Amino acid sequence: MSEQPQWDSNLSFIFAMIGAAVGLGNIWRFSYVLYSNGGGSFFIPYLIAIAVMGIPFLILEYGVGFSFKESFSRIMRKIKSEFEIIAWVLILLVFIVTIYYMVILSWDLVYLLSSFTFNWGTDTAAYFVNTVGGSSNLANASFLLVPTTVCVLLLWIVLWFISHRDVDKGIGTVSKILIPSLFVIMAIIIVYSLTLPGAAVGIDTLLNPNWTMLLNVNIWLAAFAQIIFSLSMGQAIAITYASYLPENSKLTDNVLIVVASNSIFEVCTAFGIFASLGYMSVTNGTPIVELISEGTGLVFIVFPMIFNIMGIVGRILAPMLFLAILFAGITSALGFFEPMLSSTSAKLGWSRKKTTTVLSVIGCVFSLILTTGISSYLVGIIDAFVNEFGILLLIGIQCIIFGWIYGVDRFIHVLNENSTFKVGRIWAFIIRYLLPCVLAFMWVVGIIQLFMSAAAFEIIIDLVIVVSVLVAAFVLTKIEPAED
Template sequence: MAQQEQWDSTLSFLFAMIGVAVGLGNIWRFSYVVYTNGGGSFFIPYLVAIALMGIPFLILEYGIGFFFKKSFTEIMKTINPKLEIIAWILVLFTFIVTIYYMVILSWDLVYLLSSFTFNWGTDAANYFVNTVGGSSNLSDASFLLIPTTIGVIITWAILWFISNKDVDKGIGKASKILIPLLFVIMGIIIVYALTLPGAYIGINALLNPKWEMLLDVNIWLAAFGQIIFSLSVGEALALTYASYLPENAKLTDNVLIVVATNSIFEICTAFGVFSILGFMTYTSGTPLIQLVTEGTGLIFIVFPMIFNIMGPIGRILAPMLFLAILFAGVTSALGLFEPMLSSTHDKLGWSRRKTTTILCIIGCTFSLILTTGISSYIVGIIDSFVNQFGVILLIPIQAIIFGWIYGLDNIIPVLNEHSTIKVGRTWKLIIRYIAPIVLFVLWLFGIVQLFSNANTFEITIYLIITIAVLGFSIFFSRKESANE
């Protein structure tokens, strides 16, 4: 079934795609990955990963989505009806990412509101555990973290409000507002951070190259993992958005614009993050290595501590940072939600508004379950499993399906027709051979890490997710489409 919806311009598509790419990973993960994986020398595997994974695979997704102009599940079904179940598995995994992503956004919303009065007090870690994110103590699952619970309802309401409209009036319009605002806010934060006393301490620590680490395979795997995570490669997001593109779109040119923008943003943000960490080291004497962390620890514990000692300027920077994270998170969440929305819309023949409403109710219900006193612990478990086991396995499977079963020669003319930069034999070689091999190696390393550290509770969560995803995938793939 051809998509009825369409971006009103390539600009809307670009802002939406940049919104997907520029998310939490750029702000709270990239700088940590650089610092712990060779500093300045990390940029060599980082650029190689962009060239061998990020750009080629996004070109593939843009081409497939633009050519078929269908949802991901319908595309797989068109190639071979037996492949539809694989598509539903990926779409459901992406929907699960949306569910816990909204919980993280609710944490940020709580901190955004708290940043006006510095409600976190002098003990930022205690505030996060008792008010927002909870602990890993399973007995704490018996109560809800009310601020986070309310935040989840609000964030899902925002997602529904934007997604229930046609893509251009909803996602397109929101992206054209939020992405420029995000870049302005982060620009102000970064420029100010670079002027802080001690900023040079952080930047030197970030960029100090450790050339010998280039011989460590883990550094290269970290680079490829960062690119996949940051650009949402292979999660059907880019493919779905590209299916709404108008004719005459310059597909490969658009890929390069999105990838370049994403890289510039996360590199500049890393400079800002480490400048602020350097300031903390300079003023408090706390060794920088004790401050460097990723994810929730950096944003919700370390940064509130730093804002506390900044004085009046901290009162300005804190709301700006949490607002920037909210904007980055909302635009990414819209992209994560769209494959499930598009596929369900095509399969069941419901209106976009009805599909969005029902999926948001379901998603919000499951997100609310994740707002108990073990919120951050269970979000971490689901995040690790879905990404290290599920998504990372399905990306090379897609490369094999599109590269070998369907055939890339069908897509190349579409990619090259209007694009300034053409693809050919080298691109085919990467998609058919290099991408699957690298991705399977990444998956194996991830599996070993995932299960070697897992306890009984975590493995139980893994099993529940696996059974649920497989069960619903079988159900949807056997159900006849509304248009048949």
């Protein structure tokens, strides 16, 4: 069995963790969540969610990874052999995230290449549907979106090239280059956006507080969901990355750096996005509420419209934005890929290079299946189910396993040994009692909403995912480990 990799410095770990956290959701999701959940008043549940969920759970993950210095599947097996299958279920779900995440990244790569000539034309919605992301018309499943297919292949080659190298030379080096570059590019875009005519209109629209919404439980659920998915909590990424840390690392200090970096990035990006929407509204006379969107609609339809009316500046900002999204996406994809890579290598005794090659081929094949004419529809179905049903449930199960069965108190000394910021009884109480209750409530509400609105085709896809993951997890669990 290959030896456990190690970061050459704490800085590599911090950049890798920031890279895993700062992803597409920070750029195209947070601004909409902020706007649609009370504007400025949303910062109250948002900050509370960071304090009672984001920071405490990441501290737990760092403590688990650093204490065991093993892959996630081996950690769960050491705690109790029956828990290994739980580990594989989570790891496989996160691997599925990698698969569809690479498809979303391929859309961005198509737009990055198109941004030099503005191939999207004036009807940006039609360009996305016909060329890049497809539609929900199942009849379109019979053909491939060729630009997306080609870009998926290219991106999997990039992911393989980075991941097959030693963790520090691969992920560490790339993160130390891409994350500072991402922050610089986005800072330029945000600052320029704030100088545009109508920027104040956009910012006012974003931050206009609705204090009565604080009494709505859905606002609080939105805040906690944003923190979970923005920080990539509970997906074995932090545990895996922390297992590569050298001795004498300041674990809780690192958590605060990563969380602060993630939150500052997404809040500042939201200002830049709404400043741009304000500019579009004032320039075109379109009510700003008609422009506000999230996800693919914002980045791949609305923003190309904005760049179209910017003139020469748009020709500069468009490649910068799509390059920034690509940088954020690649570092996040590396994080999603690593738990499967680490656990498979440890289980089968394969080298890192061999494991990366095999998993990249498997992942690429499934990503290619998602590049048909219903690409965006399939990605949306899988994303909602994997996150709302699978990962959210397994985060709660981890709280119970690490908090109660293994004992959260066993991590306190390790966490406090070299850290400036100390944890104690309050942190242990949050992990044992508060988080399981909050997560259970969120899961029940999410499942009700998910299946009440699901069509028959969507339920079939969900069932295929469940059966496939359970079968694969069972098989992987039954394989005798290379070394116990």
